[in-house]
Amino acid sequence: MHPIRFKLSVTLVLASFSLLRVLPTVADDGRPNIILIFTDDQGYQDLGCFGSTTIKTPNLDAMANEGVRLTNFYAQPVCGVSRAALMTGSYPIRVGEPGNVKRLHTVPHPQETTIAEMLKTAGYATGIIGKWHLGLSGPAGDDASTMPNAQGFDYFYGTPRYNGATVYVDDSKLRSPILRNQEVVVEAVADWDHITADYTREAIKWIEAKRDQPFFLYLAHNMPHIPLGASENFKGKSAGGFYGDTIEELDWSCGQIFETLKRLNIDEKTLVVFTSDNGPWVETTRAMQPDAAAFIPRDHSGNADPLRGWKMSAWDGGCRVPFIARWPGMIPAGWTSAELLSTMDLMPTFAKLAKAKRPTVTIDGKDGSDFLLRKTPTSPRNEYFYYSGCLLTGVRSGQWKLVLPRAKSPQGLGWWGRMIEAVPESMLFDLEADPGETTNVASQHPQTVTELMKRIEWARTELGDLDRTGSGARMFEKGPRKLQVSPRRKVSAK
Template identity: 45%
Template sequence: MQYNKFLIGALIILLSSNLRVIAQNDSSKPNVIIFFTDDQGYQDVGVFGSPLIKTPNLDKMADEGIKFTDFYSASSVCSPSRAALLTGSYPPRVGVPKVLWPNLEGGLNNQELTIADMLKTKGYNTACIGKWHLGDEAQYLPTTQGFDSYYGIPFSNDMSVNPKSKVSEDILFREGMTIDSLREQKWRGRKVPLMKQDEVVEYPVDQTTLTKRYTENAVDFITENKDNPFFLYVAHSMPHIPLYASTEFKGKSARGLYGDVIEEIDWSMGKILETLEKLNLDENTLVIFTSDNGPWNLKDGQGGSALPLRGFKFETYEGGMRVPMIAKWKGKIKAGIVTEEVASTIDILPTLAYLTGAELSEKPIDGKNMWKLLSGKKMKSPHKKEGFYYYSNTTLQAVRKGDWKLRIVKDKVELYNLKTDISESKNVALSNPKIVKKLQKMMVEFDSDLKENHHQYN
């Protein structure tokens, strides 16, 4: 009898322990971290072929997860690419087709369903850390777009302050700035504000410490939310120019200051992955790393590399929009996978909806659920049938379907087979008129449909 009591007690303890483990690793509510860099080129990661920049943490992440060779941002510039990521739509569909500037009207309408909005409906705690660049007026800030907290700069790090910004009572002024100089309409490039929630807390921000401070805030958020499902969006301000690195990293890379910046970003990813492991969250956390668009075309060493791709930021050649992408989720994403299938930032939102059971917007979006591809269960592009489209502002300039890419800019017709010509060096439009006609028809029909069904607001 005593033995039976002992056995029953042991079974209860074992079952309750297992239930706690199951609860902690409930994959129906995985934590999500999106790591979004600014103007980082396709080649600027070790595992993507950088000859001089060392990125051991990202390389290890690729070894333990999946690497996408044909992953696209939905724009070759900042604001549209961020709108696309957060809404799962091509930028013109959600009204953010071009770069936004401080103290000017416009932004991502807060009636849009963002990833943060969507995950809030499933009980997630949400944080945006880093560069926002989707409107700096009160109604456009992250705290109106589903994020519980915000810490970062509201636009690119070469811009100026909005003189109408809400200012904290404890604001730290630097470099001789005062409340009066902040309120002036004078443009002061590279003097950008640091915001917490909807208030400026430092002006101008010390950019040499930004990567480090973003990382510290990210680690704190993860730690504070270890027992709750969370969504963390870390949008680093760099390597957008001007470049800044902390004293610990400056002068250390063989690639100069640009390399210093990337290697500090790699350190940042390492600290976040290390935190997940320490808190036993790595088996229930999907981590995605990618960039908002391609690198600047600079000859002074401060721009990145998109090799072997053609083109740079601002362009719809591959170098402007094809970006590095690595994803990891221990136990859910197969290790060491490399896929050449086409996918995009617009596919992240519908994928997260699938994983969490969250409902999508009633309005049309462009992204597709790519979980089978992401997990390695089925190597097939979610855009195999419909194709992937390259917009510049509101103009549709190109489409990719399978290996073929058609680009039409100022009546110049270019056709490339990206399987055999990744550098877009040989225009084969004249020798493939049927393919040109088919892809051109796709472009016309898709663009017409998007313009008829762009999102409208109350």
């Protein structure tokens, strides 16, 4: 070979190796790609690996066999509130909102830090495909400063809010748009039969485009929130009815994601988490009153068994949800844990794994990375506070759950207060022995009640309650905290 050509070839090879060294690939430093799959209104039992006998979920069952399944994982009891806790790593009552208004669906203030913003500063590509439901909207449309592209996401494809609040699309004049970043690509969704397949195609395209750098994909499905939808390959096929059809298509979608990761040779570089925003929306009659008008047919909503309650309720069925995590070679395969963890813990967990800097403000999430990787058998979370809007309704610590007295349909909770039942006295439940919260054992364990009440008082002081602003609540604007729906009567702090 001519000496000049040889020298040029060597130079090109060395330059190629140099380029490879500076590309932010997962292989360089062990940081995983992160895919968070978040379903909408899926019940605790609505997977085969969580006990369903009518809904088939082979891909998610395989995911559980290849990773970890958590049986005491907590979200929040309603959609927007749950997404705020997830994105900020904080109890929603702590999260700052525009105008200092505590809304029924939390809207994080633009100065709040999201998971996407945190990971973006660590060099991650960030994308959300699906439902956002954390934006501020008004007569002029959505406030851009509260939408995904202003909250750390490079790419957004999906719905700005929920898909509806009626059983069928034609039951309401509401028609949701679908956006791609700031552009409206579908002005009004006429039916939801193809939304899961649509999101799956978008997700695969985005993964393919970002495979050569660390990425965070938040795949926030609209299903199985009403109005339901399932494509031709799934509609009418599940023994779990129309609701089962939607879950089985979601399971198919997860299978497509895993096939894509394997095809691109990034499966072992990718952490995938699957969970739901809250429990199933079970409301066969309005507020479940025996004399009220019929509302959601039973085959249009899921199952939280063996838990008590459902979406919007203050029982565990409202906020305890299925959770599966898989990262081949890093998360040991096939184990189950009853340790506590929550959506709030995902932010600091992802921060540790991605070598990203956590927000400088106080958050409520705990770093669960060593627990999920099974370097330690115990979770960093030892308690969970139950909030319905800004109303503190109880606390869990270990096996014990203390439920506070409350009125039926408490004031200040707006439309979701209708699902809150009256509790005349403090109640203590052993959730290990009694997950259905059927037997009050407070009189048998007075010391436990006393200790849990100390934690309740801490939460009231630090986080707040319906009648008070917590000392740790974030407010980015002048003036006091305001409730979107003000109580018409004083709520006791006792």
